[in-house]
Amino acid sequence: MTPLLPVAVGLLGVFSADQIGRIVESLERNLLTPIPLCFLLGIICTRIHGGIKIPKELYYSIAIFLLMSIGFIGGHELAHEYQEHGVSTIWKPALATLFLGCLTPITAYTVLRYVGGMSIADSAGIAAHYGSTSAVTYAVANSFVEQTQHPANSFLPTLVTLLECPGIAIALVLGAALSAKERAARAAAGGVGRPGPQARQSKLVEALYEVMTGQSIMLMAGLLVIGFVSTMFMDETGFQPFYDFFQSKGMLFRGLLCIFLLEMGLVAGERLGDLVKVGPFLIAFGILMPLVHGFLGAWLGHLAGLNLGGCTVLAAIVSSASYIAAPPAVRLTLPEANPTYSITAALAITFPFNIAFGIPIYFEMAKFVGAE
Amino acid sequence: MTPLLPVAVGLLGVFSADQIGRIVESLERNLLTPIPLCFLLGIICTRIHGGIKIPKELYYSIAIFLLMSIGFIGGHELAHEYQEHGVSTIWKPALATLFLGCLTPITAYTVLRYVGGMSIADSAGIAAHYGSTSAVTYAVANSFVEQTQHPANSFLPTLVTLLECPGIAIALVLGAALSAKERAARAAAGGVGRPGPQARQSKLVEALYEVMTGQSIMLMAGLLVIGFVSTMFMDETGFQPFYDFFQSKGMLFRGLLCIFLLEMGLVAGERLGDLVKVGPFLIAFGILMPLVHGFLGAWLGHLAGLNLGGCTVLAAIVSSASYIAAPPAVRLTLPEANPTYSITAALAITFPFNIAFGIPIYFEMAKFVGAE
Amino acid sequence: MTPLLPVAVGLLGVFSADQIGRIVESLERNLLTPIPLCFLLGIICTRIHGGIKIPKELYYSIAIFLLMSIGFIGGHELAHEYQEHGVSTIWKPALATLFLGCLTPITAYTVLRYVGGMSIADSAGIAAHYGSTSAVTYAVANSFVEQTQHPANSFLPTLVTLLECPGIAIALVLGAALSAKERAARAAAGGVGRPGPQARQSKLVEALYEVMTGQSIMLMAGLLVIGFVSTMFMDETGFQPFYDFFQSKGMLFRGLLCIFLLEMGLVAGERLGDLVKVGPFLIAFGILMPLVHGFLGAWLGHLAGLNLGGCTVLAAIVSSASYIAAPPAVRLTLPEANPTYSITAALAITFPFNIAFGIPIYFEMAKFVGAE
Amino acid sequence: MQLYPLKLVTVVGETVIMREIADEGIKFGATGFTMMDVEGHGSRSTRNVMLVTGEAKTRKLEFVVPGDIAVAILAYVSHNYFDHYACIAWLSDVSVVRGEQYLGHKNG
Amino acid sequence: MQLYPLKLVTVVGETVIMREIADEGIKFGATGFTMMDVEGHGSRSTRNVMLVTGEAKTRKLEFVVPGDIAVAILAYVSHNYFDHYACIAWLSDVSVVRGEQYLGHKNG
Amino acid sequence: MQLYPLKLVTVVGETVIMREIADEGIKFGATGFTMMDVEGHGSRSTRNVMLVTGEAKTRKLEFVVPGDIAVAILAYVSHNYFDHYACIAWLSDVSVVRGEQYLGHKNG
């Protein structure tokens, strides 16, 4: 259907029958657990017009908890890593992540604009989503590798934080620059009160600042520092209750993730109806682009020295698309972009694909490139 | 006061002095625990116009958690039961429950219409409430039997789910059918835009579908399946955090139940003022009908092979009245029914009666019919 | 700057270099823990216009949990204390607390009116805040002393409850009485519909009743009774899950306190801008008054027989200012008082000062007066 | 600034019926609606039953529509809900920006 | 469709006083009211103090009433709250379905 | 009871633009505004993107202002948001208590 297809099929094609077998097995192990099943329940409920309604305050509160938890436990583990190895093990993965954060919006834009033939605004808008990351995909991937007894390197939350911003920034600047001419023309015709190029630019700066100081970054980075500092300065008994509260293997994190995924399923279910609207290209894009980005993530992660779990998780977050930070930023700066496209792709295609199939595939990819 | 009285007194009369003594003792053991005491605190607070205000989002979030928890742990226990006995132990209690679900709205309707002399709509509306069930009464009854070291059979949550629908359906269909003539007459006189019998019927179908795919059923049945599947396919370490989160003996379930009951008390307290409005018949109905239904539940439960805890819990849920699923369904399909009657009976009479006195009485009833 | 300064400096001056060293050390130990760090994160986030937004329902729900927890565990410990010592150890601290509750609004009023030269309404309004107490300051102080292995006496939650009301009452009555004349004059000039002295008085009574039956008192006192009763009548296995849920050393309490303090930081951060408006006198007042009140608390607490942790916590709560119960009561009864003054002082000055510096200082004060 | 005179129809009533009224308004030709949670007190408000769910008991619904559609909606509400449900409905005049968009499909 | 001309009184102000105004409106003869949470900004909005509870800082209150009751409510609000509380109040014309129900008991 | 005739400007639109419009209204001279969460349905409401945060997707904004400021706000909204954002805006007449306070600074 698209040039992406052979590439992706190629990526999967290099797996032997044995590896395919293992993928299927870990798919099963992954799918028949409460977290993806709750997502499925949400989708089913929406499709049959069932009555589950998660209050948005609960949903949002869980999001806050998950972000704080990712940050805090990340900071805690980072402190241990730091005490043992200094920054020697961290800087390479950090650089690799930043590089991927800059690369993925550009690959996504190129494919959308030149393969898919979408408008500048739409291409840039969708690229902003795929250049950023989804904290919940991180959480699910992290749960997956912990369950397979291959926990990721401790500093992965740091990488999530690093990955959040640059992709959105690059895509928005790209979109703004490229569509400046078109807009200038329309603005000239438009008349009174219309924001000129300057208003546009100040809006762009504003939107970027808002992404960088947004909820996700502030909570993850903030709690990362807090987790780091408290680990360094507190004794263990004092630290324990905070650790128990936030720990990602604990009952609160896993249980609340179930409720969160239930709501995600409810929302994604509503978007399934839009699949027809977005057309086959975007559906293919929403599945194949993550596979490509995921492979890059696993591969560069391995080169940068991440372990098997770490490569898997990095692949998952690089391949994932943001649906919290990106949408309002794109809406404000690229109003011509149709949000139905980007949200449907990120939420109704890529997210469920990653949760159900992507993560086990990235796990095998990570093994394939040699991570352990 | 009503023919119910002698029946109920009769039911209690068969108890020996010794058994009465044990009822009093287990009343005390039941009443002086945080869950009913929080309910009491709520009532007191409302009566003295105190300032406790539980945000409805918290209350609703706890309801979601409780329903998910009941389902998930039910599914988990069911998987163990199924692995050991297949369906041999389950089908009889399931049939008994369905039978009770069909019987109780009819007994309730009959008593309300012919003993109480209430209108068709009001009788059917209240019967819909008493034909369905209250998940919180289930949770409290379950806590009670666990505290008395007689845990109920594992598949009780399945029975709660089975009990939710048929009672409402039967009562609404009954009410709609019986008052069709009256309505037809009024509709003829009413003029433009008034919904004819067809609109009524489609509304009834809609309301029944809404009850069947409502929040309670979807969450309990959905999580029951999820709990079942994950127990079958996951290893224990992976399953543990989910179990810890949802388990009904755990701190989250019990603690959140306290907060929930506090809010129930606040709401019931407001309704206490309506006791005068509803009159002595409905007050008697709200206490004696549950005793009758409860006895039937304990007895049929025993015949179907439930253990002592199981009979008690079945009695409690059969006797309980719905105040979540039933009210909007009744409001939509039987608009002439006065909601003050049904809600006051369900929430301000039967619910507190069951929480405080009913459950220990059903426990003794279950012993009396021979359950162990 | 004000006569308070020498007094307070004097209080600190009596410490030896060694003690000062220990204060600095425990400051560090206190500051570099998650609870104050989350507060700091909140302040930073607001100052840089970051995007953290805690839904008010989450914030309010945590408040409810904290109040219930303080009460319940207090009642539980009180039951143990009572079983061992009767009321012999409790009545003296209770009297001391009541005395402090009556004294502090008067000292505060006097300083504000005669040293600061503020208006009657403003002085009374602020005094009402400082006469009452902050449950969160209690929670943080309690966490602090538990971390230093000097847990407070079991009945401290009782004292928090006792301290809540009288201060507000005294300040409001004072303010109402003293400004009655001014108001009478203005009311005469004001015309139709203006509430006369009687309306004012009934409003005062109403406001006092509302404070006494408000959320804080009802939840703390109510759960205190529930905790007490359940400890007396339940066996340990039954009690355990409730204990685990509410216990103040547990993960829920500590973890949720982090989220709560984050929101407090967000709110306090917004108020920091008002520091300029309130001027240097009120800033000094917000720091020095608590030191004076704190010293009185530690000292009288010691005389009444409290242990080291108990004296510290009593000092913290006596010195703290209410920002939940007091503001609406003051707003209703003293409308001329400018709420910016009282809220800024209580929330942006005294609360952060206490959390960061006050509590360790009170700990040393308590040692200094001889508590152990 | 070209403004277009239209009608604002406001309905306040118990939650259980409001979604239905909104859908019916669209059928009558309204191009959209705005709905919000409110707290209400009236002569029949005790009829309100959404007691123990996360929903508000009462909701407010607004349509910006041409006069004929406005009257049709009000007639529908009056005939179908006034007898048995707690609700109130009224009409007011508004001048709408680019109001020609809201003339509706008038299939009611 | 018989519509009845009445007045819509709207008051927006800090939460602490709104319940009182609603009760007073009922005393003036309103048959009911509708209240909702809003977010407000005005010249005195920093007076707003419900900072740290679960309540909104500002609320909006509406009465559908006959003209004389409307004026009585506005006068009451103006005299009692405008000096020291953050609030605003206005009046508009509405045509109410079955409006005779809302004429009020006029005991104000 | 002295009442002052002013205009009520109402804007309903997707959350992402509403704060901006409120701020702009103040710049045009409004002395304040009132904003609230609503649920909306219209011709373009699928453009609404605040899907997965705690915020409402749609908000409603009201200004009480003199006629000239009202027109300026409506013109601004119409020119800047009607093409690409889901929103609706209208004007109505109100009589405001102590209305001289809301004449605005007219620096727009």
Ligand SMILES: Nc1ncnc2c1ncn2[C@@H]1O[C@H](COP(=O)(O)O)[C@@H](O)[C@H]1O
């Ligand atoms: N006079 C009124 N002014 C404003 N709102 C009203 C009035 N009367 C009733 N309402 C609203 O309409 C709802 C139903 O009113 P009712 O049918 O009188 O119980 C109430 O819950 C209020 O929200």
Ligand SMILES: Nc1ncnc2c1ncn2[C@@H]1O[C@H](COP(=O)(O)O)[C@@H](O)[C@H]1O
């Ligand atoms: N010009 C205005 N337009 C709309 N609402 C206003 C206006 N001025 C004030 N308000 C509302 O009235 C409340 C109190 O206003 P104020 O007394 O000016 O602080 C504010 O919080 C706003 O919700």
Ligand SMILES: Nc1ncnc2c1ncn2[C@@H]1O[C@H](COP(=O)(O)O)[C@@H](O)[C@H]1O
């Ligand atoms: N005819 C209407 N009546 C009332 N509200 C409307 C109407 N049309 C649109 N709206 C509101 O304006 C928002 C944006 O509308 P639209 O731009 O048509 O998608 C919707 O979400 C509704 O809240």
Ligand code: NA
């Ligand atoms: Na990505």
Ligand code: NA
């Ligand atoms: Na039942």
Ligand code: NA
């Ligand atoms: Na104090």
